């Protein structure tokens with residue numbers, strides 16, 4: 001603690017932290033597709049997350065935190081590079097950013113820590129897809145995509161782990177997609193990818209060299225689909241309709257038709273399908289059970305830190321990469337600009353962070369890079385687009401100068417202030433919700449003249465840089481041409497007069 005205070009003093013005085021001063025370790029934990037159904041975040045009244053609750057009690061929870069893109073690859077690219085999707089042009093599940101000359105050598109968050117003497121380690125899903133935890137992705141010409149490795153040491157890959165012999169729920173409207181499955185089947189927790197990710201992280205903490213700080217990244221896969229759980233986690237929840245989230249039957253009657261374009265032709269089934277197939281409760285229960293299972297794995301990592309005597313000098317951050325709908329707004333899945341799609345758990349604990357803090361100020365995953373740099377006393381960078389959250393982590397009431405911004409493909413943006421949710425789609429249509437009276441975002445106020453000033457205040461935060469999709473963009477990339485009023489999604493075109501593409 002003393003050496004940390006010394007670092008901050010030096011920073012305030014001008015020069016960076018003196019060599020040899022002990023910097024805190026970092027444990028950087030990602031949860032895939034984890035929405036706000038986590039204790040302190042209040043998204044689901046029955047969610048059981050005792051380990052994350054304990055972490056939030058010894059640290060600060062950012063209760064109004066949002067992703068910069070509601071999809072894995074662009075969200076994680078933004079966080080790790082410290083740049084918005086509207087700056088990189090990375091909106092889809094491809095490309096891996098190192099294949100683009102512009103970002104090939106960009107110093108990502110763990111590389112900045114390595115440059116300051118840290119040993120960097122990763123297990124599970126940190127980056128998306130083939131790039132995996134360690135950025136092992138190769139460019140199409142076979143050359144390594146990145147000039148430098150993403151991490152020094154790469155551990156267990158994680159992922160789904162044990163699978164049932166056949167899909168549990170059968171075909172969905174999009175066919176036999178292996179990801180679209182959930183439920184309980186007989187297997188062991190030890191055979192799950194996330195259990196192995198936690199085991200590897202625990203082992204690294206136990207063996208950590210005493211003379212070098214570490215940056216340990218652990219990426220948990222669940223509650224991403226397929227959501228397979230063992231009976232013990234499902235048994236934490238009642239098997240009845242008390243589990244179901246609140247939905248409004250005609251909720252989409254006041255959302256612009258363009259809002260459907262962002263969720264068109266995706267593998268995730270719609271609410272009407274899970275209701276008809278009597279799968280809604282099973283999906284919700286599986287998601288909650290998986291959340292509790294991952295919470296327990298994070299608990300194992302936290303226990304290892306305490307047993308190694310490292311908890312006092314380790315900054316822990318837990319984040320989700322975007323939200324997930326479980327029936328709200330008539331859909332399941334991600335890819336939306338509402339709170340259900342953008343709001344994420346974000347918890348910090350460790351040296352320099354107030355215990356029990358609860359901030360309702362807007363925060364962005366983009367803020368993690370500058371926040372961790374400041375908390376650890378590394379040289380600040382001037383090329384990051386986020387803002388350090390250290391003022392809110394010291395005193396949760398500290399106001400913040402700007403809202404959280406989420407972008408989903410070019411021209412579609414969500415702006416979240418402390419009170420309001422504003423959405424603008426590429427065709428110019430808008431939504432506005434007042435969280436003071438409408439936490440579910442059921443009542444679109446955008447067309448009501450008395451809200452003109454609120455609309456104007458939020459419109460001014462729309463990104464001024466709004467790049468088209470990067471070369472080789474693929475998968476979940478939507479383009480819109482205002483000249484012809486045509487939207488194109490995965491090679492399919494829809495025009496304003498066409499029926500709304502409901503699947």
Ligand SMILES: [Ca+2]
Nearest residue numbers: 032033072321
């Ligand atoms: Ca994800």
Ligand SMILES: [Ca+2]
Nearest residue numbers: 251254442443
């Ligand atoms: Ca509505």
